[in-house]
Amino acid sequence: MLNLSRLRILHELNRSGTLAEVARVLNYTPSAISQQLSQLEREAGVVLLEKAGRRVRLTDQALMLVQHTEVILTQLELAEAELSVAQPQIRGTLRVASFQSVVLSLAPVALSVLAEIHPRLEVEITQREVAPAYDGLLAHEFDLIMGEEHPGVPEPVRAGVDRSVFTQDAMLLALPRQGPLSRRPSVLSDLADLPWALDPPNSTARRWADITCREAGFEPRVRFESPDPSLHVHLVRQGHAVAFLPGLMGSVLEGLQLVQLPGNPHRTLFTAVRSGRATHRAVEAFRQALAEVAQAESNLAPPPVIELK
Amino acid sequence: MLNLSRLRILHELNRSGTLAEVARVLNYTPSAISQQLSQLEREAGVVLLEKAGRRVRLTDQALMLVQHTEVILTQLELAEAELSVAQPQIRGTLRVASFQSVVLSLAPVALSVLAEIHPRLEVEITQREVAPAYDGLLAHEFDLIMGEEHPGVPEPVRAGVDRSVFTQDAMLLALPRQGPLSRRPSVLSDLADLPWALDPPNSTARRWADITCREAGFEPRVRFESPDPSLHVHLVRQGHAVAFLPGLMGSVLEGLQLVQLPGNPHRTLFTAVRSGRATHRAVEAFRQALAEVAQAESNLAPPPVIELK
DNA sequence: CTAAAACGTTAGCTCAGCTGATGGATGGTC
DNA sequence: GACCATCCATCAGCTGAGCTAACGTTTTAG
Known part of the structure; x- marks a missing residue:
């Protein structure tokens, strides 16, 4: 089963454009981001990133995953919103x-x-x-x-x-x-x-x-x-x-x-x-x-x- | 942000009925399941489980979370299915x-x-x-x-x-x-x-x-x-x-x-x-x-x- | 009343995943 | 065209999240 926090990193990479920027936004070091994305790529069994100059480009498969991740993150936030209604304060x-x-x-x-x-x-x-x-x-x-x-x-x-x-x-x-x-x-x-x-x-x-x-x-x-x-x-x-x-x-x-x-x-x-x-x-x-x-x-x-x- | 693996445990608990059974199915000890569910309850900020004899009962909020989890797990499997199409073999x-x-x-x-x-x-x-x-x-x-x-x-x-x-x-x-x-x-x-x-x-x-x-x-x-x-x-x-x-x-x-x-x-x-x-x-x-x-x-x-x- | 089964808690260990250091590649600048 | 900043990848080493094992308590079946 794909790991959601890794998918989130990919999702953010799609917005940010560079690993360094993802690291900044998510409060990690670029090294951690790089390792997590490698791991995700290994688990997915397909190429997710391609070098494009000194940046990286997301492949079609990666973009597909980003789409699915978007749905999942929204669903999680819906759940949290619904939870907040039940909380006493x-x-x-x-x-x-x-x-x-x-x-x-x-x-x-x-x-x-x-x-x-x-x-x-x-x-x-x-x-x-x-x-x-x-x-x-x-x-x-x-x-x-x-x-x-x-x-x-x-x-x-x-x-x-x-x-x-x-x-x-x-x-x-x-x-x-x-x-x-x-x-x-x-x-x-x-x-x-x-x-x-x-x-x-x-x-x-x-x-x-x-x-x-x-x-x-x-x-x-x-x-x-x-x-x-x-x-x-x-x-x-x-x-x-x-x-x-x-x-x-x-x-x-x-x-x-x-x-x-x-x-x-x-x-x-x-x-x-x-x-x-x-x-x-x-x-x-x-x-x-x-x-x-x-x-x-x-x-x-x-x-x-x-x-x- | 809610943790997906904990939500999965709750989801499985809804099917299985007892922590012991969840542990058996997911290959953990009951202790691990108990700890993860406590943690989830703390994060959610609402009561998720109630004792019912020597079993536990899911509250309405817990059932709501299970619904959302179902959507998320299906979405993840859709992503994996789509990935498999792109895999070379x-x-x-x-x-x-x-x-x-x-x-x-x-x-x-x-x-x-x-x-x-x-x-x-x-x-x-x-x-x-x-x-x-x-x-x-x-x-x-x-x-x-x-x-x-x-x-x-x-x-x-x-x-x-x-x-x-x-x-x-x-x-x-x-x-x-x-x-x-x-x-x-x-x-x-x-x-x-x-x-x-x-x-x-x-x-x-x-x-x-x-x-x-x-x-x-x-x-x-x-x-x-x-x-x-x-x-x-x-x-x-x-x-x-x-x-x-x-x-x-x-x-x-x-x-x-x-x-x-x-x-x-x-x-x-x-x-x-x-x-x-x-x-x-x-x-x-x-x-x-x-x-x-x-x-x-x-x-x-x-x-x-x-x-x- | 006893035995079995279930949940909860605690202590302690292990490994996933993080940081920090290093190196190679790229592109903008003077 | 040389220089330097920036980016990504890799490795060694550490830390804490989360696991197991052991024990206690409560509940139900016989």
Whole structure:
């Protein structure tokens, strides 16, 4: 009978591409991975790996095994989810990946709420941007990840993943209160000549920002590029740039001039789990806590004074 | 993540009923089984077993896990079957259970044929009657089992099992050539007063024998009761009884008076595997060899001289 | 009431599978 | 085209998961 933990290694190799990467993700040394795969190959009786330069390529038979392994792992997670329903209290460890703005705002509050209701549930938060978080989710590195989607920039939905939106978060324009960048714009193009703090290219946030400016009739002049929204906040506050910032950052935005964008665009915040886990009580509890906290937070947020046309 | 080998133990416990029996089937000591189940219970976080007298009872959660395990084990066997198609030659070990008459006749010939074509395939034959063979099949003790079905006594088809008929085998009446039991009957009831060698009650062969005699208008007088057809042959040859014997026994029947029964009834011989294994090349090869040997054998068999009405 | 059978626990051993070191092959960089 | 980082394979050696054996307790059959 084939050994499941070896099959899991093969499964992960199919995603990662190199033994070294598999070892990193599964917390082993490359040597252990290599030995386990050799053993699997011996047991299977067919060639599973072929050298391809300094990497390895999975053969058709190996890919077939990966398919079957996928089914088996999902079935195991279904069993675990069903078990969790029968457990007297929610317990265990939930490994979560989140991008920065949520780690800064909602995540810690949600954790406090959860700790109150479910003292036996441990939550571990790792900061990771959306794309690598997805990889980690499929590699079983995380149990749940956070994602964001901006208007006009849809995230592709991946197979075997259960997505659930927990809030809509207003995207605002932030300007300094003082200094040469301080203005009261009436349309967005009033800011066409100002320096911006924006996310790095290829991020969904940046693509949305580019589209938004382009629709207003200008290309933003990028002075600062960083995926870190708290850095953006700092730069705006110091009068070095203007920026798009999510309303969810809440009190961190105090002291900034906040402006509502035309059409009041929102980013969509969602959580994602492997589909087998969707009914796991720990997952359900975390999702609910997050939704509650997001609701409370958006009720608190002071509305921006200025509205753009 | 739940451990598959522990789940397999739980799965087998659901069939066997006692830890001791599981240990016997899986070739462990009861202590090992007990320890593994405790460990599984700890990992699952719910109660899986309850004491019920000196046995144990599976809880609802345990039964749920057994269901999931069933799916996983089938998926693994599907993977193995698919692998076997890619293997350059058929290899490995096929564990087979068969009832006596086939072990005496077809099985050894089929083994020789197989050994010729597939030198790397090892076949292990265990003698076991149909009902316990089915148990062993589901317990993964065997990969393939033989079964028989007599006219009017259908075997219930079990779930998750793939059945395939490999031959129809004529049921004959056997009498001694000499002695007081030697006769030339024209109808079956001519033998109503003779002593019989029959299978034990509750066996499908015996039920068929009872029905057959009853239709001929008499209850057989049972002098010898044994599941062993070669014993029946011996008893007939020595003039101690008459018996129903399968034509497949071939040359072993020489020296007996063989009589064709009215309507020329046949028993159906079939093989059965767990459904995931049905397309495994070793299974296919064995089934084909068996069908070929059965074909050859039935061509060889001398037809009985006398026919009953 | 005794014997047999079943489950549980503990102590101790064994081997599967891990780490770490070494070496050869490959591909990007200057 | 030389250099160096990176990747995979192999080997020696160690460690802990999981096994056996022995013993105790509970339950059922006769």
